[in-house]
Amino acid sequence: MLTIRNLRSYYGRMQALKGVSLHVEEGEIVALIGANGAGKTTLLNSIVGLVPSLTGQILFLNADITHQSPREIIRMGVSLVPEGRQLFAPLTVMENLTLGAYQRYRRKEKSKIKSDLDTIFERFPVLKERRSQVAGTLSGGEQQMLAIGRALMSGPKFLLLDEPSMGLAPLIAAHIFQIISQLHQQGTTILLVEQNAAAAFKVSNRTYVIETGRVVLQGASEELLHNQEVKRAYLGREYKEVWE
Amino acid sequence: MSLGDQLLQYLFTGITIGAIYGMVALGFNIIYSATGIINLAQGEFVMLGGMMMVYLTAIIKLPMVVSFFLSILIVTAIGAAFERAAIHPLKSPSVITLIIITVAASILFKGGAMFAWGKHTVSLSPFSGEEPISVLGATILPQTLWILGIMAATVALLILFFGFTLTGKAMRACAANRTAASLVGINVKTMVLLSFALSAGIGATAGIIITPIALMNYDRGTMLAVKGFSVAVLGGLGSNVGAVVAGFIIGIMESLGAGFISSGYKDAIALVVLLLVLFLKPSGLLGSRERAEFKKF
Amino acid sequence: MDPILQIEKLKKKFGGVVAVDGVDFEVNSHQIKAIIGPNGAGKTTIFNLISRICPPTSGTIRFKQHKINELKPYVIAEKGISRTFQNVQVFENMSVLENVMVGRHCRTRSEIFAAIMNLKRTRAEEKRIHDYSLEMLSFVGLETKKNEAASNLTFQQQKLLEFARALATEPDLLLLDEPAAGLSVPEADEMAQFVYRIREIGITILLVEHNMGLVMEVSDEVIVLDSGQVIAEGTPREVQNNEAVIAVYLGERETENANHTKS
Amino acid sequence: SIWRWVPVLRKPAVAYKVGAIFAVTGPAAWLGTPERNTAKMIEEEVNAAGGINGHPLEIIIEDTVGDATRTVTAAKKLITKDQVLAIVGPSRSGTTMAVIPIVEEAKVPLISCAAAEAIVVPVKSWVFKTPQKDSHAAVRIYETMKLQGISKIAIITGTTGFGDQGRKQLKKLAPELEIEIVADETYGPDDTDMTAQLTKIKASEAQAVVNWSIVPGQVIVAKNMRQLGMKIPLFQSHGFGNIKYAQTAGEAGEGIIFPCGRLLAVDTLADDHPQKEVLAKYKKEYEAKYEEDVSTFGGHAWDGLHLVIAALREVGPDREKIRDYIENTKNFVGTGGIFNFSPEDHSGLTKDAFEMLTVKNEKFVVLE
Amino acid sequence: MGRKNILSLLILAGVILALPLGLGNSYYLNVLVFVGIYSLITIGLSLLMGYTGQISLGHAAFFGLGAYTSGVLSTKFGVSPWLALLAGIFVTGGIAFLIAAPALKLKGHYLAMATLAFGYIVFIVFNQASSLTGGPSGFGQIPRFRLGNFLLRSDVHYYYLVWTLVIVVLLVSLNIIHSRVGRALRSIHEGELTANIMGVNTAKYKIQVFVLSAVYASLAGSLYAHFITFLNPTPFGFHFSIVLVAMVAVGGMASVWGAMIGAALLTILPEYLRAFQDYDILIYGSILLLIMMFLPQGLFAGILRLIKKER
Numbered sequence A: 001m002l003t004i005r006n007l008r009s010y011y012g013r014m015q016a017l018k019g020v021s022l023h024v025e026e027g028e029i030v031a032l033i034g035a036n037g038a039g040k041t042t043l044l045n046s047i048v049g050l051v052p053s054l055t056g057q058i059l060f061l062n063a064d065i066t067h068q069s070p071r072e073i074i075r076m077g078v079s080l081v082p083e084g085r086q087l088f089a090p091l092t093v094m095e096n097l098t099l100g101a102y103q104r105y106r107r108k109e110k111s112k113i114k115s116d117l118d119t120i121f122e123r124f125p126v127l128k129e130r131r132s133q134v135a136g137t138l139s140g141g142e143q144q145m146l147a148i149g150r151a152l153m154s155g156p157k158f159l160l161l162d163e164p165s166m167g168l169a170p171l172i173a174a175h176i177f178q179i180i181s182q183l184h185q186q187g188t189t190i191l192l193v194e195q196n197a198a199a200a201f202k203v204s205n206r207t208y209v210i211e212t213g214r215v216v217l218q219g220a221s222e223e224l225l226h227n228q229e230v231k232r233a234y235l236g237r238e239y240k241e242v243w244e
Numbered sequence B: 001m002s003l004g005d006q007l008l009q010y011l012f013t014g015i016t017i018g019a020i021y022g023m024v025a026l027g028f029n030i031i032y033s034a035t036g037i038i039n040l041a042q043g044e045f046v047m048l049g050g051m052m053m054v055y056l057t058a059i060i061k062l063p064m065v066v067s068f069f070l071s072i073l074i075v076t077a078i079g080a081a082f083e084r085a086a087i088h089p090l091k092s093p094s095v096i097t098l099i100i101i102t103v104a105a106s107i108l109f110k111g112g113a114m115f116a117w118g119k120h121t122v123s124l125s126p127f128s129g130e131e132p133i134s135v136l137g138a139t140i141l142p143q144t145l146w147i148l149g150i151m152a153a154t155v156a157l158l159i160l161f162f163g164f165t166l167t168g169k170a171m172r173a174c175a176a177n178r179t180a181a182s183l184v185g186i187n188v189k190t191m192v193l194l195s196f197a198l199s200a201g202i203g204a205t206a207g208i209i210i211t212p213i214a215l216m217n218y219d220r221g222t223m224l225a226v227k228g229f230s231v232a233v234l235g236g237l238g239s240n241v242g243a244v245v246a247g248f249i250i251g252i253m254e255s256l257g258a259g260f261i262s263s264g265y266k267d268a269i270a271l272v273v274l275l276l277v278l279f280l281k282p283s284g285l286l287g288s289r290e291r292a293e294f295k296k297f
Numbered sequence C: 001m002d003p004i005l006q007i008e009k010l011k012k013k014f015g016g017v018v019a020v021d022g023v024d025f026e027v028n029s030h031q032i033k034a035i036i037g038p039n040g041a042g043k044t045t046i047f048n049l050i051s052r053i054c055p056p057t058s059g060t061i062r063f064k065q066h067k068i069n070e071l072k073p074y075v076i077a078e079k080g081i082s083r084t085f086q087n088v089q090v091f092e093n094m095s096v097l098e099n100v101m102v103g104r105h106c107r108t109r110s111e112i113f114a115a116i117m118n119l120k121r122t123r124a125e126e127k128r129i130h131d132y133s134l135e136m137l138s139f140v141g142l143e144t145k146k147n148e149a150a151s152n153l154t155f156q157q158q159k160l161l162e163f164a165r166a167l168a169t170e171p172d173l174l175l176l177d178e179p180a181a182g183l184s185v186p187e188a189d190e191m192a193q194f195v196y197r198i199r200e201i202g203i204t205i206l207l208v209e210h211n212m213g214l215v216m217e218v219s220d221e222v223i224v225l226d227s228g229q230v231i232a233e234g235t236p237r238e239v240q241n242n243e244a245v246i247a248v249y250l251g252e253r254e255t256e257n258a259n260h261t262k263s
Numbered sequence D: 001s002i003w004r005w006v007p008v009l010r011k012p013a014v015a016y017k018v019g020a021i022f023a024v025t026g027p028a029a030w031l032g033t034p035e036r037n038t039a040k041m042i043e044e045e046v047n048a049a050g051g052i053n054g055h056p057l058e059i060i061i062e063d064t065v066g067d068a069t070r071t072v073t074a075a076k077k078l079i080t081k082d083q084v085l086a087i088v089g090p091s092r093s094g095t096t097m098a099v100i101p102i103v104e105e106a107k108v109p110l111i112s113c114a115a116a117e118a119i120v121v122p123v124k125s126w127v128f129k130t131p132q133k134d135s136h137a138a139v140r141i142y143e144t145m146k147l148q149g150i151s152k153i154a155i156i157t158g159t160t161g162f163g164d165q166g167r168k169q170l171k172k173l174a175p176e177l178e179i180e181i182v183a184d185e186t187y188g189p190d191d192t193d194m195t196a197q198l199t200k201i202k203a204s205e206a207q208a209v210v211n212w213s214i215v216p217g218q219v220i221v222a223k224n225m226r227q228l229g230m231k232i233p234l235f236q237s238h239g240f241g242n243i244k245y246a247q248t249a250g251e252a253g254e255g256i257i258f259p260c261g262r263l264l265a266v267d268t269l270a271d272d273h274p275q276k277e278v279l280a281k282y283k284k285e286y287e288a289k290y291e292e293d294v295s296t297f298g299g300h301a302w303d304g305l306h307l308v309i310a311a312l313r314e315v316g317p318d319r320e321k322i323r324d325y326i327e328n329t330k331n332f333v334g335t336g337g338i339f340n341f342s343p344e345d346h347s348g349l350t351k352d353a354f355e356m357l358t359v360k361n362e363k364f365v366v367l368e
Numbered sequence E: 001m002g003r004k005n006i007l008s009l010l011i012l013a014g015v016i017l018a019l020p021l022g023l024g025n026s027y028y029l030n031v032l033v034f035v036g037i038y039s040l041i042t043i044g045l046s047l048l049m050g051y052t053g054q055i056s057l058g059h060a061a062f063f064g065l066g067a068y069t070s071g072v073l074s075t076k077f078g079v080s081p082w083l084a085l086l087a088g089i090f091v092t093g094g095i096a097f098l099i100a101a102p103a104l105k106l107k108g109h110y111l112a113m114a115t116l117a118f119g120y121i122v123f124i125v126f127n128q129a130s131s132l133t134g135g136p137s138g139f140g141q142i143p144r145f146r147l148g149n150f151l152l153r154s155d156v157h158y159y160y161l162v163w164t165l166v167i168v169v170l171l172v173s174l175n176i177i178h179s180r181v182g183r184a185l186r187s188i189h190e191g192e193l194t195a196n197i198m199g200v201n202t203a204k205y206k207i208q209v210f211v212l213s214a215v216y217a218s219l220a221g222s223l224y225a226h227f228i229t230f231l232n233p234t235p236f237g238f239h240f241s242i243v244l245v246a247m248v249a250v251g252g253m254a255s256v257w258g259a260m261i262g263a264a265l266l267t268i269l270p271e272y273l274r275a276f277q278d279y280d281i282l283i284y285g286s287i288l289l290l291i292m293m294f295l296p297q298g299l300f301a302g303i304l305r306l307i308k309k310e311r
């Protein structure tokens, strides 16, 4: 579904990605892990066209989207839950959700939108409760839920998630991973950036490990989970030490 | 004239002036809602509308109705062209940069109008006669009723547009967060273009309907912009009902001020009221403080 | 044990939403206390009330026995409370070092006239601000970035920068709002060490966090908030096994998860 | 001619430089533009006729933009950079007052095209003016009122230099002429509606209204009076001297009475009137060249420039002599009237320079 | 203050000293006097807008308050111009202080409007309080400055006076910028609430910088009054407030040097354009537009970037 070849992204003179190649097959969940500043966000932003200066090639459904505008890429069925949420802060929760489905309204898929909205409200009852609250005044976690909800409103074929569990209570974070599995079962392809590596390994099929702008390791998530180096670098001390 | 009659007349005067200001303020609101910019060239759109209408009716001698729509159309196109030429190419301009760009544009529009139509003040015949209507000893011009009617219609349409249509929401989304707007597939640049075109159109409408009362010349825009801006801010930027209410408040303050206190200080009186309101309610009369907090400007 | 912060019957309403609903608790000196609870429970709001971003609807906040809920935010900083933010708020167009130097503001004196005259005393003070801030930067490990614009740091680095800035105010009480959000497990561990080190300097810490690993590891006491009310309070272990807390916050799966790793 | 290609051999006479400062752009552009046009026309005319005693005339025109600071700079440029022999202008009272200290110090004759009396009262040795005096306008208005049996009036003035000076004259002269001012209102140059002020006037006992301003707002006053159904006569100042105003006012303008130079009513002037020839010629030439109606403002520039030209012709390029010449000019026939200057009077006109005009069918005619 | 700034100041002082030698002509000096006077205002505005992030569309009023206080006191009450200048500073500073506290609670466009309204009210007072101000007609014969027995009368005298003050004001401003206070100002620009929570008394500094910038404008106003010796309200209206903001933006907001460059450009440019008669406003508008479009950070930043590229 997505193929990236030798992607280099720049912020001014700073090179954030130094030749990344990866691919995501239709129906997969692929996880992307890496330390802070490794370039994960940059990668996701590059895919949706938010990074203006890049070289290499990004193919989505066999179409070259390397230098297309975010709008065109979104129109092809890609959706991103961005880092830092990027809500429409002065607008209400409901307006944020409605705008999530902007492209679909343009395509007049009214009834699908309605049912998706219901599903989202079911998944995140808080959002329904706060539908007319100004988004900027939501609590951090509520905002994160809204960001996810908004991304889902576009009914994406390919969903990019940048640290979706950030700032969420454990119960909700677990809930999010459930939702990710559900979406996967319903046929959505997912590329997931996650700091909670254990959880990421658990839900994903394959994982790429990225360090200072390069892919340093890749493979089936099951396998990487048992890789000693990965364990040390990304899983840390085992939970039990913490809990005991 | 009895005091009561006078009072009523002041009220009518205030409503007339207020409606003019309110119309100008609506134009400010549109661009503000979609971009967060205060377009100081808004007054020039008003001027262009009025001058264009006079030109089409008096010089080209087109019928009123045709001229009316044609003027709006032309000014709308000018607004759109301005956006394409001067706003569109900018990458991520600061608010001050934008303000100065709109100031520069207003200089250009003013100069253009001066060359096109000269420096004289022009008038336009009212839409339906000049005979004042008298109500309980006070009089009001039929044109004022036109202004009120068209303003009411404009406000209603704008409320519907921004509150209920997807495009309207998308416009507000652009002002709130451009990155996010492009992430949900909104064509931000088109929305900005649309907002400039729309506000130019509304500005032109304002210019056309007020010219029979207020006259028009190439230099009129700045003052109208200042008044419109005051009214938009007093009402709460982005609030269209606020703009209308604030327009009437400023208009009535001015006319009562002129009537009962001092015509020299009437503008000052209205502005003092404006300042007091802002000091008590920093986001304007009908502006939402909550929303305002999440706006940079 | 003397309480450094005492919160009594604290309440905050936003329109119809009661974000904080009659909360009482105390924080003792040199303690690390954690507040946990579901999203929207009112944790950040409590922080906002303490640092007077918004006024409480009712209730009192005492710091070192003095009521502070009517003071201006900067006075509260001067009294010795500082904080970090859930959504990082660094001064983006200032350099990393300057960000920290702003934190030093409330511990220094030179005012505008001294600045205009550029007195010797002022220059000396400026040097002290500079040195102290640099020290704080190396404490969080950002000294190499000191001349970068803060906006060029990653999210995580910005969080560290907020730490340094908060520490530069020489607080007695530090409020940390989700310091570990977005951190990987090893990074969160580092953060835990970091929090310990801050306590060692003699700073009391009040912490909001969803990363249970961190909470369990560092905190002496935990209070659990739900819908603006305290539903449990105690040591990490007590709280962790509290039925109500499991039901509204931790969830069965999390405990399962822990068990799973254990086995 | 072939000499054109051999400039070294041809020795053109030195041009006489005269400065002109007009409000060509800015809020009073409609006032400065006819002045500028007139200046250009005169320059061409004089040079086509062989210049002044063989010297070409060079009129250097500067714009005030309606701003005192810019005007001062313009004057300094003319004086120090261009070294002009005399300056005509500025167009407006405020800007004229701003340049007076400069010409006085630099000793350059200035002939203002602005009306305010304060420009020449008290007399300043280097400053003259061509428009008729405010006080004369006020007196003429009051005299006309008395003939009509009016004794209680309301005044409404624009808050510009011109309006303000007019207001002062109206108030000063009222007691002498036994006129009582029962309402005194003002309006800003950009006001869109004066019904509030007029309502107040309507409620007073005023038997007539005097509107004194040059801004377009004076037309709105007429319209608003009509709206309020005020039947009392409306007098305007000489600032109304632009046929465009009468046209813009339309029906509301009918019957307005105002004092004005004879330029605008030249057609109704007797053939043997001493000004007739000058007026008719200026009007014809101006209207042919610029395809627009003459206004009294252009006439003020005409008078100023011709005074300077006459002086140059007689005394040559010497600032002091030009000043002296103008100060002693008698019976100079200008568009504004017959000028008789003296060391005590740098305005040179009497109140007879004014004719009382009225608006009839959107035209100016002499009031009977 | 860094070495670079000290060097720049020295260079500026040198240029200022030398310029009149090259430009004997009083017209050019006259223009440069205005550049200096306007620079005083824009330096203050750049502190207020560029550093602290607070918009003011009313600074022409402070300029006017300085000019009128100075002019009225010296002309009608016989106060010495220097004392009148000081009085202007106190009056203007006082008024700025009174409106600063409520006005600076406002943000963004609301603050812009409040300052605009204030400026307009002051303008109306200049027009209406005619017993003092002469109303729209204004008043003249304002005495000039004296140094001991020496009367400053020519443009050269004023040139040196004004530019000496510009250098002093620059020095003062640079000292503030590079101090603890300057840092606080910038933190307010970046995030007022955050700055407050981090211990910066934001209200105090905003008021201080507002008053300071008003005082600079007042100083400029007094110089203007005693230089031009005639005052009427027109130069102190809304239009000039906008021109001032444009000067700051064109030069580059975030630098006092930029503010000076802007003042110079927008004062000198119209003089060049005089030759174009009516077309000048079109050219002026276009140049303003193009600068803001292609150098949105202002000329100063643009020039710096060019210099860096050259290296």
Ligand SMILES: Nc1ncnc2c1ncn2[C@@H]1O[C@H](COP(=O)(O)OP(=O)(O)OP(=O)(O)O)[C@@H](O)[C@H]1O
Pocket (backbone or CB within 6 Å): A011, A014, A016, A034, A035, A036, A037, A038, A039, A040, A041, A042, A043, A083, C151, C152, C153, C154, C155, C156
């Ligand atoms: N807007 C920007 N301007 C300049 N440099 C940037 C910008 N955004 C990111 N960077 C740099 O690019 C590198 C990669 O950043 P990125 O945000 O992609 O990392 P990440 O892996 O998502 O980190 P995190 O886990 O903290 O979110 C970092 O070194 C960062 O400093």
Ligand SMILES: Nc1ncnc2c1ncn2[C@@H]1O[C@H](COP(=O)(O)OP(=O)(O)OP(=O)(O)O)[C@@H](O)[C@H]1O
Pocket (backbone or CB within 6 Å): A130, A133, A137, A138, A139, A140, A141, A142, A167, A169, C014, C015, C017, C018, C019, C037, C038, C039, C040, C041, C042, C043, C044, C045, C046, C086
């Ligand atoms: N200005 C406001 N207007 C309305 N509701 C608000 C406002 N600010 C906060 N709230 C609501 O108050 C509640 C408490 O918010 P708070 O930010 O304190 O939660 P939190 O415990 O920090 O949650 P999280 O863990 O998600 O950050 C939330 O439901 C939020 O929506």
Ligand SMILES: [Mg+2]
Pocket (backbone or CB within 6 Å): A040, A041, A042, A083, A162, C155
């Ligand atoms: Mg990231």
Ligand SMILES: [Mg+2]
Pocket (backbone or CB within 6 Å): A139, A140, A141, C043, C044, C045, C086
């Ligand atoms: Mg929170």
